[in-house]
Amino acid sequence: MELFADYTLRMVALGSAMLGIVSGVLGCFAVLRRQALLGDAMSHAALPGIVVAFLLTGQRDPLILMLGAAGSAWLAALLLMSVTRTTRVKEDSSLALILAVFFGTGLVLLSWLQQRPDAAQAGLRSFLFGQAAAMVARDVQVMVALGVPTLVLVALFWKQFKVLTFDPEYAASLGLPVRGLSVLLTSLIIVAIVLGLQTVGVVLMSAMLVAPAAAARQWTDRLGVMIVLAGLFGASAGVVGALISATARGLATGPTIVLCLGVLTLVSFLFAPNRGLIWRYTRQAVPQV
Amino acid sequence: MQPALAITDLTVAYHDKPVLWDVDLEVPASTLMAIVGPNGAGKTTLIKAALGLVRPAAGQTLFYGRPYREQRRLVGYVPQRGSVDWDFPTSVLDVVMMGRYGSLGWFRRPGKAERQHALAALEKVRMADFATRQISQLSGGQQQRVFLARALVQDAQIYFMDEPFQGVDAVTERAIIDLLRDLRANGKTVIVVHHDLQTVPEYFDQVCLINVRRIASGPVAEVFTEANLRATYGGRIAFLGHAEDDEATPSRTEGMLKGVAD
Amino acid sequence: MSSTMEVQLIAIVVAAACALPGVFLVLRRMAMMSDAISHTVLLGIVLGYFVTRDLASPLLFVGAVATGVLTVSLVEMLTRTNLIKEDAAIGLVFPVLFSIAVILISRYAGNVHLDTDAVLLGELAFAPFDRITWGWLDLPRALLIGSITLVLNLLLIVLLYKELKLATFDVGLAATLGFSPVLVHYGLMTVVSITAVGAFDAVGSILVVALMVAPPAAAYLLTDRLSRMLGLSVVIAVLSAVLGYWFARWFNVAIAGSMAMMTGVAFLLAFLFAPARGIVALGVRRSRQRWEFAQQMLTLHLLNHEGTAEADDECSRNHLSHHLRWQPRFAATVIRLAEQGGLIQCDGMRLMLTDQGRRLAQEASLR
Ligand SMILES: Nc1ncnc2c1ncn2[C@@H]1O[C@H](COP(=O)(O)OP(=O)(O)O)[C@@H](O)[C@H]1O
Numbered sequence: 029m030e031l032f033a034d035y036t037l038r039m040v041a042l043g044s045a046m047l048g049i050v051s052g053v054l055g056c057f058a059v060l061r062r063q064a065l066l067g068d069a070m071s072h073a074a075l076p077g078i079v080v081a082f083l084l085t086g087q088r089d090p091l092i093l094m095l096g097a098a099g100s101a102w103l104a105a106l107l108l109m110s111v112t113r114t115t116r117v118k119e120d121s122s123l124a125l126i127l128a129v130f131f132g133t134g135l136v137l138l139s140w141l142q143q144r145p146d147a148a149q150a151g152l153r154s155f156l157f158g159q160a161a162a163m164v165a166r167d168v169q170v171m172v173a174l175g176v177p178t179l180v181l182v183a184l185f186w187k188q189f190k191v192l193t194f195d196p197e198y199a200a201s202l203g204l205p206v207r208g209l210s211v212l213l214t215s216l217i218i219v220a221i222v223l224g225l226q227t228v229g230v231v232l233m234s235a236m237l238v239a240p241a242a243a244a245r246q247w248t249d250r251l252g253v254m255i256v257l258a259g260l261f262g263a264s265a266g267v268v269g270a271l272i273s274a275t276a277r278g279l280a281t282g283p284t285i286v287l288c289l290g291v292l293t294l295v296s297f298l299f300a301p302n303r304g305l306i307w308r309y310t311r312q313a314v315p316q317v
Numbered sequence: 318m319q320p321a322l323a324i325t326d327l328t329v330a331y332h333d334k335p336v337l338w339d340v341d342l343e344v345p346a347s348t349l350m351a352i353v354g355p356n357g358a359g360k361t362t363l364i365k366a367a368l369g370l371v372r373p374a375a376g377q378t379l380f381y382g383r384p385y386r387e388q389r390r391l392v393g394y395v396p397q398r399g400s401v402d403w404d405f406p407t408s409v410l411d412v413v414m415m416g417r418y419g420s421l422g423w424f425r426r427p428g429k430a431e432r433q434h435a436l437a438a439l440e441k442v443r444m445a446d447f448a449t450r451q452i453s454q455l456s457g458g459q460q461q462r463v464f465l466a467r468a469l470v471q472d473a474q475i476y477f478m479d480e481p482f483q484g485v486d487a488v489t490e491r492a493i494i495d496l497l498r499d500l501r502a503n504g505k506t507v508i509v510v511h512h513d514l515q516t517v518p519e520y521f522d523q524v525c526l527i528n529v530r531r532i533a534s535g536p537v538a539e540v541f542t543e544a545n546l547r548a549t550y551g552g553r554i555a556f557l558g559h560a561e562d563d564e565a566t567p568s569r570t571e572g573m574l575k576g577v578a579d
Numbered sequence: 580m581s582s583t584m585e586v587q588l589i590a591i592v593v594a595a596a597c598a599l600p601g602v603f604l605v606l607r608r609m610a611m612m613s614d615a616i617s618h619t620v621l622l623g624i625v626l627g628y629f630v631t632r633d634l635a636s637p638l639l640f641v642g643a644v645a646t647g648v649l650t651v652s653l654v655e656m657l658t659r660t661n662l663i664k665e666d667a668a669i670g671l672v673f674p675v676l677f678s679i680a681v682i683l684i685s686r687y688a689g690n691v692h693l694d695t696d697a698v699l700l701g702e703l704a705f706a707p708f709d710r711i712t713w714g715w716l717d718l719p720r721a722l723l724i725g726s727i728t729l730v731l732n733l734l735l736i737v738l739l740y741k742e743l744k745l746a747t748f749d750v751g752l753a754a755t756l757g758f759s760p761v762l763v764h765y766g767l768m769t770v771v772s773i774t775a776v777g778a779f780d781a782v783g784s785i786l787v788v789a790l791m792v793a794p795p796a797a798a799y800l801l802t803d804r805l806s807r808m809l810g811l812s813v814v815i816a817v818l819s820a821v822l823g824y825w826f827a828r829w830f831n832v833a834i835a836g837s838m839a840m841m842t843g844v845a846f847l848l849a850f851l852f853a854p855a856r857g858i859v860a861l862g863v864r865r866s867r868q869r870w871e872f873a874q875q876m877l878t879l880h881l882l883n884h885e886g887t888a889e890a891d892d893e894c895s896r897n898h899l900s901h902h903l904r905w906q907p908r909f910a911a912t913v914i915r916l917a918e919q920g921g922l923i924q925c926d927g928m929r930l931m932l933t934d935q936g937r938r939l940a941q942e943a944s945l946r
């Protein structure tokens with residue numbers, strides 16, 4: 029508990045917990061809608077938006093940077109959709125292409141920024157792999173201010189999101205505005221992504237969406253339980269990883285959190301009852317009567 | 318009497334590739350209609366266009382004389398079984414309750430009334446014992462019956478079913494037939510995409526033969542002729558023997574299709 | 580040779596080497612594997628370094644290629660357990676392996692020439708300083724490695740052209756002819772890994788992905804033939820690399836990032852202006868087809884109702900828009916076009932097919 033006495037560490041823990049819950053919850057929808065790689069592309073694509081937002085406003089306020097990030101992530105998603113819809117270039121190619129091109133552009137902008145006198149103050153480079161230790165109260169405030177409404181919206185549109193994810197065509201036949209709901213859900217996933225900029229960074233943010241959901245799925249067959257579990261997993265891995273990285277020297281936060289998630293997921297794959305590999309293996313070994 | 322469904326001059330194209338050309342179709346109320354045609358004939362597309370899931374290039378669809386927008390509540394849909402991921406983390410009862418989501422209002426959660434409704438529908442398709450099962454544990458026939466129950470709780474007047482008999486076991490086939498007759502007795506209209514030509518006269522009152530264009534439609538006795546079938550399937554149709562097996566019967570449907578070159 | 584020249588040569592060689600296997604990744608719908616592999620090879624390099632303590636050891640290369648292939652098989656194994664779907668498996672495996680590598684570097688290899696920025700961006704600008712001298716040969720190491728990779732890829736494609744083509748476009752036939760799909764798949768993955776490792780040092784993981792996917796995707800919009808697609812991909816990749824280099828020089832920005840950006844510009848140009856498949860050409864064709872299609876629809880409608888009881892109503896100029904749910908203006912234009920084209924005749928309100936119109940309708944109905 030001594031750990032939490034430290035102000036910085038308290039901020040780090042709070043912010044990472046918020047991020048973990050939001051990305052765990054939204055990650056469930058991303059994974060079930062088979063959009064894990066879209067998450068990857070969108071989080072890489074956030075980078076140029078961050079730099080542009082800084083260049084335009086000259087401010088390092090988290091809300092402004094997040095808005096920029098969300099803007100370019102959306103742009104990437106739209107481009108992706110129009111490429112796959114109108115041409116014969118398949119989804120996998122457009123994903124890889126947009127990911128690499130947006131991210132490359134982001135790096136170009138970053139290196140351009142570095143020539144400017146205010147570059148050091150911006151410290152935008154830490155958005156690549158995340159740096160939880162740099163988190164201040166203002167960051168956490170913004171994260172809570174974005175994260176809580178996101179969770180509320182998921183709760184409000186629970187049944188719509190559920191049927192949309194399971195069977196979008198049937199949802200449309202029920203008269204639900206499927207397109208609007210999809211846009212909303214994608215926007216919420218983008219919110220989850222931009223919440224992770226400071227802590228996890230753009231390079232590894234997709235794991236923050238995928239891993240908690242993948243782990244949680246193994247323990248339950250109910251969407252509601254899965255989402256709660258994913259939120260818990262995301263929060264605990266986030267807090268543990270962020271604290272390790274904030275206290276140890278030279279450990280970027282993103283990789284540390286992803287490693288914690290990796291362990292959690294591996295344990296789930298192996299030991300979860302019913303679906304887990306060890307469970308399956310022992311059931312096979314015992315002859316059925 | 319006003320027809321339950323009236324489609325006029327319906328043309329649908331995916332990217333300028335016409336899939337349905339100027340199709341007219343009228344389905345009298347309280348009848349069971351089979352939609353028959355080779356693979357890729359546009360049967361699924363016909364249903365989707367009627368439900369507003371794909372935008373037609375021309376033509377219109379009226380349900381009891383009014384467009385779909387106004388009559389949504391009257392229409393129930395049973396999509397093809399393979400169109401969803403059956404590993405989705407949800408239970409049978411949950412899936413069935415989705416049928417009520419349209420009429421529940423935006424923010425109301427399904428409650429006790431919806432549960433009762435869903436359980437009753439599961440009873441009707443002989444799946445009540447499976448209510449709490451995870452959907453991935455179901456056989457193909459059971460999955461089909463869950464989809465039927467989901468449409469039943471919509472309490473619609475007109476039902477569209479896309480290949481409900483595809484690859485199901487004998488129990489399910491029986492259950493579906495009983496259900497269809499039950500629905501008809503209650504004044505409902507059911508439009509079924511069907512592949513097994515042998516059973517058309519036994520199961521249905523009306524039939525519509527399509528292959529991009531509507532070849533013929535009307536009462537089975539008048540329309541289900543060899544000439545029309547030839548026109549639909551390109552003249553190369555062979556009636557195969559009717560296999561009387563009680564096991565899963567995909568072989569039968571496949572057997573029929575073998576004679577049907579498209 | 581000046582170092583400017585050398586950097587460009589390296590870029591050209593690497594770009595061509597990446598674009599070649601990239602064509603098959605794009606055609607086989609496995610483009611995202613380039614992303615996964617180009618990240619995880621780092622783990623192999625790091626582990627190899629811990630074993631050998633020598634950044635120049637060939638063991639690093641072997642280790643890196645092995646991790647690349649391992650990534651692919653790990654994703655496949657995971658997908659096969661049905662615990663998660665393939666996209667989630669990719670999205671899980673490579674960040675975890677990559678994270679391990681990044682942590683190992685920052686924890687234990689901080690003093691070595693291996694840092695996380697170089698991982699993403701490479702250090703093309705410094706590549707000319709790392710040289711290999713061997714007899715009369717005095718070359719930047721990256722140029723040598725890049726050239727070997729390029730020659731290897733070229734040889735493979737030339738020698739196995741027919742087989743690769745078959746295995747890409749007709750898996751079933753290829754299998755019956757005895758090319759095991761698994762072998763082709765893993766062969767390709769090995770080549771991708773080798774290429775990624777060879778390019779990694781110089782250009783970083785992001786540019787590897789961009790060069791492997793963007794030029795082939797652009798070429799895919801420009802041609803239908805595999806051989807042309809291969810050639811075009813190489814040309815586009817090389818042009819993007821050179822332009823990217825000069826852009827970076829001009830604005831003094833990251834070279835690899837700027838090259839990645841240029842591949843994006845190249846794709847964007849193809850996406851917009853490709854002769855048959857670009858969206859401009861598509862838009863023009865669509866709007867023409869829309870009118871042709873509408874006229875065909877009209878003739879078919881008239882044919883269907885010719886001589887029926889409701890023909891007077893169905894085939895009336897005024898009621899057409901009502902029956903087909905067309906906007907009145909649209910319907911009027913279609914009728915005018917059809918009349919001008921000699922497809923229909925107007926008898927007062929009544930529309931009638933000409934012989935030519937009837938032929939068109941019959942043709943349409945046979946499709
Ligand atoms: N979303 C789509 N995009 C493009 N073509 C489609 C699409 N859906 C169906 N098709 C094509 O339309 C034709 C009719 O399909 P469908 O209605 O599914 O036939 P059926 O149900 O009778 O087998 C087929 O040739 C199919 O390839």
Ligand SMILES: [Mg+2]
Pocket residue numbers: 360361362
């Ligand atoms: Mg169909």
